Amino acid sequence: MKRSRIVLSVCISILLLLSMAQPAVAAPVPEDAIQTINIFTVDGRSGKSIYSCSFEDPVWEFPSVYQGKSIYGIEALGPNRTTVEVIIPEGIEYLDNSFSGFSTLEKADLPSTLTHIYDYSFYECGVLSEITLPDGLLFVGDRAFSKCTALQSMTIPDSVTEIGQHAFSGCTALKQVKIGSGIRNISGYTFRDCNNLESVIFSDGLEVVGYEAFLNTSVRTVTLPGSIRQLGVRAFNFDKLEKIVYEGTKAEFEAVVNDAFEEYSDKIVVECTDGTIIYNDPNGKTPSEETPDLPSDPGNQGGSETTGGEETTDGPKDPGEGGAPVLGIIIIILAVLGAACVGTAVFLLIKRRNQS
Numbered sequence: 001m002k003r004s005r006i007v008l009s010v011c012i013s014i015l016l017l018l019s020m021a022q023p024a025v026a027a028p029v030p031e032d033a034i035q036t037i038n039i040f041t042v043d044g045r046s047g048k049s050i051y052s053c054s055f056e057d058p059v060w061e062f063p064s065v066y067q068g069k070s071i072y073g074i075e076a077l078g079p080n081r082t083t084v085e086v087i088i089p090e091g092i093e094y095l096d097n098s099f100s101g102f103s104t105l106e107k108a109d110l111p112s113t114l115t116h117i118y119d120y121s122f123y124e125c126g127v128l129s130e131i132t133l134p135d136g137l138l139f140v141g142d143r144a145f146s147k148c149t150a151l152q153s154m155t156i157p158d159s160v161t162e163i164g165q166h167a168f169s170g171c172t173a174l175k176q177v178k179i180g181s182g183i184r185n186i187s188g189y190t191f192r193d194c195n196n197l198e199s200v201i202f203s204d205g206l207e208v209v210g211y212e213a214f215l216n217t218s219v220r221t222v223t224l225p226g227s228i229r230q231l232g233v234r235a236f237n238f239d240k241l242e243k244i245v246y247e248g249t250k251a252e253f254e255a256v257v258n259d260a261f262e263e264y265s266d267k268i269v270v271e272c273t274d275g276t277i278i279y280n281d282p283n284g285k286t287p288s289e290e291t292p293d294l295p296s297d298p299g300n301q302g303g304s305e306t307t308g309g310e311e312t313t314d315g316p317k318d319p320g321e322g323g324a325p326v327l328g329i330i331i332i333i334l335a336v337l338g339a340a341c342v343g344t345a346v347f348l349l350i351k352r353r354n355q356s
Contacts, residue, residue, distance in 0.1 A: 027055075027061065028061045028063060029055045029061060029063060030055070031063070031066060031067070033053060034050050034053045034054075034055075034062075034066065035050070035051060035052035035053075036048040036049060036050050036051065036066050036071070037049050037051055038069075039072060039073065041072055045072070046069065047069050047070040048066045048067075048070065048071045048072070049071065049072060049073035049074065049075055050066075050071060050073070050074045050077070051075040051076065051077070052077065058083060058084040058085070059083075059084060059085045059086075059087070060083055060086045060087065061087040061089070062074065062086070062087065062088055062089055063089065064089040064092070065091075070091055071089075071091065071092060072091070072092065072093045072094065073092065073093060073094045073095070073096060074088065074092060074095050074096070074098040075096045075098060076096070076097040076098065076100065077102075078098075078100045078102050079100070079101025079102065079103065080099075080101065080103070080105070083104060084104055084105065084106050084107070085106060085107040085108070085109070086099065086105065086107075086108050086109070087109045088108070088109060088110055088111050089111060090111045090112065090113050091113055092111050092113060092114060093113055093114060093116065094114070094115065094116040094117070094118060095116070095117050095121040096116075096118040096119070096121065097118065097119060097120045097121060097123075098122075099121060099122050099125060100120045100121065100122070100123040100124065101123070101125075102122075102125050102128075103124070103125070103126055103127070104127060105122075105128050106127050106128060106129060107128070107129070107131070108128065108130070108131045110131065110133065112134045112136055114134050114136070115137060115138045115139070116137075117133075117137065117139065117140050117141060117144050118139070118144070119164065120141070120142070120143050120144065120146075121144045121145075122144060122145050122148055123143050123144070123145070123146050124148075125145075125147075125148050126147065126149050126150060127150045128145075128148045128150055128151060129150040129151060131151070132155075133154075133155065133156065133157055133160070134157070135157045135158075135159055136157070136159050137157055137159055137160050138159060138160060138162070139161070139162050140156070140160060140163045140164060141164040141167065142164035142166055142167065143164070143165075143166045143169070144164065144167050144168075145168050145171065146168065146169045146170050147169075147170040147171070148171050149170070149173055150173055151171050151173060151174050152173050152174060153174070153175060153176040153177070154168065154171075154174060154176075154178070155177075155178045156177075156178065156179050156180045156183060157182075158180035158181045158182050158203070159180070159182055160180055160183060161182045161183065163183060163186060163190055164187055164190075165188050165190065165210075166189045167190050168190060168191050168194065169189050169191065169192045169193050169194070170192075170194070171191075172193070172194065172195050172196060173196060174194045174197050175196050175197060175198055176197075176198070176199045176200075177191065177197060177201070178200075178201040179200070179201065179202050179203055179206065181203035181204065181205050182205075183203070183205070183206055184205060184206065184207045184208065185207060185208040185210065186206070186208065186210055186213050187210045188210040188211035188212055188213060188232065189212050189215075190210065191213060191214050191217060192212050192213065192214070192216055192217075193216045194214075194217050195217065195218065197214070197218060197219060198217075198218050198219060198220070199219070200214065200219055200222055201223075202222075202223065202224060202225055203225065204226070204227055204247075205225070206224075206225055206227055206228060207229045207230065208229060208230045208232070209231050209232055210232045210235065211232040211233055211234065212232070212233075212235065213232065213236075214236045214237065215235075215236070215237055217236070217237050217240075218237070218240060219237065219241060220240055220242045220243070221241075221242060221243045222236065222241065222243075222244055223244075223245040223247065224244060224245070224246050224247065225247050226246070226247040226248035226273075228246070228248075228256050229256060230256060230258070231256050231257050231260045232260060233258075233259060233260055234260070238260075238261060238266060238268060241268060242268070242269065243268075243269045243270075243271065244268065244270045244271070245271050246270055246271065246272050246273075247273065248272060248273060249272055249273055250270075250272045250274055250275055252272075253270055253272055253277060257279075266280060267280050267281055268280060
């Protein structure tokens with residue numbers, strides 16, 4: 001009997017441990033846990049947008065239909081400290097400040113129908129590490145993923161045509177970024193303060209890298225397509241950037257760079273299709289122009305210099321130049337002595353006459 005109880009206890013303990021180890025299972029969010037508003041899409045369709053959710057489960061699987069109407073958007077639901085995963089169904093087209101402040105959110109499943117991720121949609125989701133932007137996405141808004149400090153890589157699909165300011169700023173674990181071919185302009189501050197970002201891949205067609213777009217990152221080498229037309233001031237952390245590979249000519253890059261390097265003193269090498277440009281070189285020379293320092297001539301310590309291939313050495317100075325002041329002093333001394341002699345002679349002559 002005791003053995004049976006022991007075996008039963010062990011089995012129950014094992015089952016409990018297994019149940020605790022199982023990942024959270026998605027539970028569809030019931031209709032009575034959400035609130036919606038009526039909306040019209042850009043092309044005139046009537047539908048719903050979710051603006052509140054009071055579901056307690058750690059995994060939220062949103063419905064695609066509410067009270068018989070299609071749901072097209074999810075708006076501000078946060079902050080939240082219990083939700084681990086969100087599953088957004090097909091049919092949802094936009095997110096707007098949706099999960100800002102979801103501090104425990106680790107994963108977000110996005111639908112292929114999603115076209116717009118507006119401002120602050122995943123702002124300060126500090127443990128969000130799994131998210132894939134769908135092909136078909138068009139827009140990523142201001143601070144949409146700012147301070148998602150667990151994200152390690154990000155691929156911007158070719159379909160995206162606009163990224164807002166600070167969209168990924170402060171993503172301190174981000175190491176790799178690939179920018180799709182649809183992007184023409186990377187706004188200011190987009191990847192600022194992504195301290196561990198080392199690799200950035202741009203696609204041909206990019207025209208502008210904005211003001212401080214990659215400031216305070218760890219990018220050391222970057223390849224810029226020949227389509228670039230403007231490089232903003234402090235666009236990269238030029239204190240760490242060592243080399244730019246530019247897929248265009250030196251003249252084209254000179255037109256692009258403007259004053260982007262003005263505030264930095266470190267040497268930056270730019271490899272172009274027709275040669276190399278060096279900025280902030282302390283010697284003011286390109287590597288091909290640099291010459292080794294020659295040892296000084298031990299017989300030329302007195303200041304000889306070579307001009308036109310002929311050596312000249314210091315010779316005696318012209319009295320009319322450096323010796324003029326000394327000569328004047330000598331003349332004055334002689335004049336004083338002469339006057340003293342004349343005065344003495346006159347005195348003795350007068351004294352002799354008086355005695356006679």
